[in-house]
Amino acid sequence: MNRPLLWVPVLAFFALIAVLASGLLSPADRTVRSAMIGQPLPEFALTAIVPSKPGLASADFGKGQSRLLNVFASWCAPCIAEAPILMQLKAAGVPIDGVAIRDTGPALQAFLARNGDPFDRIGSDPDSSVQFALGSSGVPESFVIDGQGRIVHQHIGDIKADDVAVIIAAVKGAQ
Amino acid sequence: MNMQSSRSIVPAILLLLAAPAAADSNLPPARYANMQIADPVKEAEARRLMETLRCLVCQGQSIADSDAEMAGDMRALVRQRIVAGETPGEVRQWLIQRYGDYVTYDPPLSPVTAPLWLAPLILLALGGLIATRSFKRKRR
Numbered sequence: 380m381n382r383p384l385l386w387v388p389v390l391a392f393f394a395l396i397a398v399l400a401s402g403l404l405s406p407a408d409r410t411v412r413s414a415m416i417g418q419p420l421p422e423f424a425l426t427a428i429v430p431s432k433p434g435l436a437s438a439d440f441g442k443g444q445s446r447l448l449n450v451f452a453s454w455c456a457p458c459i460a461e462a463p464i465l466m467q468l469k470a471a472g473v474p475i476d477g478v479a480i481r482d483t484g485p486a487l488q489a490f491l492a493r494n495g496d497p498f499d500r501i502g503s504d505p506d507s508s509v510q511f512a513l514g515s516s517g518v519p520e521s522f523v524i525d526g527q528g529r530i531v532h533q534h535i536g537d538i539k540a541d542d543v544a545v546i547i548a549a550v551k552g553a554q
Numbered sequence: 555m556n557m558q559s560s561r562s563i564v565p566a567i568l569l570l571l572a573a574p575a576a577a578d579s580n581l582p583p584a585r586y587a588n589m590q591i592a593d594p595v596k597e598a599e600a601r602r603l604m605e606t607l608r609c610l611v612c613q614g615q616s617i618a619d620s621d622a623e624m625a626g627d628m629r630a631l632v633r634q635r636i637v638a639g640e641t642p643g644e645v646r647q648w649l650i651q652r653y654g655d656y657v658t659y660d661p662p663l664s665p666v667t668a669p670l671w672l673a674p675l676i677l678l679a680l681g682g683l684i685a686t687r688s689f690k691r692k693r694r
Contacts, residue, residue, distance in 0.1 A: 481579035514652035
C-alpha cells in the first residue's frame with residue numbers, strides 16, 4: 380500500500396471532528412420561516428372578536444394598498460412589548476390588521492385598552508387555522524401583504540424599534 | 555424542629571404551591587386536538603401522519619407526542635382535513651407548502667437531502683469493496 384494513502388483515514392477523522400465541532404459551537408437557527416412568501420394570501424374569513432371592530436377576511440387585502448397583517452394574542456407577553464411599536468407604525472401611515480390567536484373578546488378588549496389599538500380590523504382565529512394557512516409558527520408575527528394581495532415579507536417575533544424602518548420600507552415598496 | 559430547618563422548609567412548600575407562568579391562551583383545546591375520529595381507519599391514518607409531523611414550537615417532538623397548545627391545534631387540523639376526505643398525503647403537502655420540508659420528519663428526496671439517502675448506499679458499497687479486496691489478499 381502506498382504511503383500517502385495511509386493518511387486518508389486520519390484526515391477523514393479530523394474532517395469529521397471539524398464538522399461536528401462547528402455544529403456544536405455555532406448555535407443553529409431554529410426559526411421556522413413561512414414558505415408562503417411571494418404567494419397570494421390564502422383565503423379566509425374570520426369573525427369579529429371585539430364589538431368596536433369588524434372581522435378580517437382575505438378579501439380585505441389586495442385592493443391596491445399594501446397592509447401589515449399582525450398575528451398576535453392578548454395572552455402573549457412579547458405582543459405587549461410590540462404594541463407601542465405598532466402604534467408608531469400606524470402613526471407613520473402603515474395600515475395594520477390583526478389576527479387574534481385563541482383569544483376571547485373581553486381579554487382582547489382589555490389588552491387593547493391597556494396597550495393601545497393600532498388595528499383597522501381584527502379577526503378571531505380560535506383554532507389557529509389562519510395562522511397555519513399563513514405558515515406562521517408563533518405569536519407575534521407580522522406579514523406585509525402587497526396591493527395585489529400577495530405575501531411579500533414576514534417578520535418573526537415582536538417588531539422592535541430597530542425593525543421599524545425595514546417594515547415601513549417593505550410596506551411602502553409593496554404597493 | 556429547629557429554626558434552621560423550618561426556614562428552609564417554608565420556601566420549599568411555597569415552591570410546591572407555585573403555578574408556572576402561563577404562556578398558553580384561555581381557550582380550551584380544539585375539538586379534535588385530543589379526541590379521536592369516530593372512524594378507526596381514518597383515525598389510524600391521521601395518527602400515522604401526526605407521528606411524522608414536527609411540532610413547530612417544540613421542535614424535537616412530533617405533534618402526536620407534544621402537549622403544546624399549537625401541537626393540539628395542528629392535530630385538530632390534521633383530523634379535520636382527514637374527516638373532510640383529504641388523504642394524509644394531501645394534508646402533508648398542504649403543510650409542506652406553508653412550512654417547507656422542515657415540518658415533516660420524513661423529508662422527501664431533493665438535492666439538499668440527497669446525501670442523507672445516498673450516503674448509506676455509498677458507504678455500504680465502499681465497505682463491500684474493502685472487504686472483498688482484503689479477503690482476496692488473505693487467500694493468496
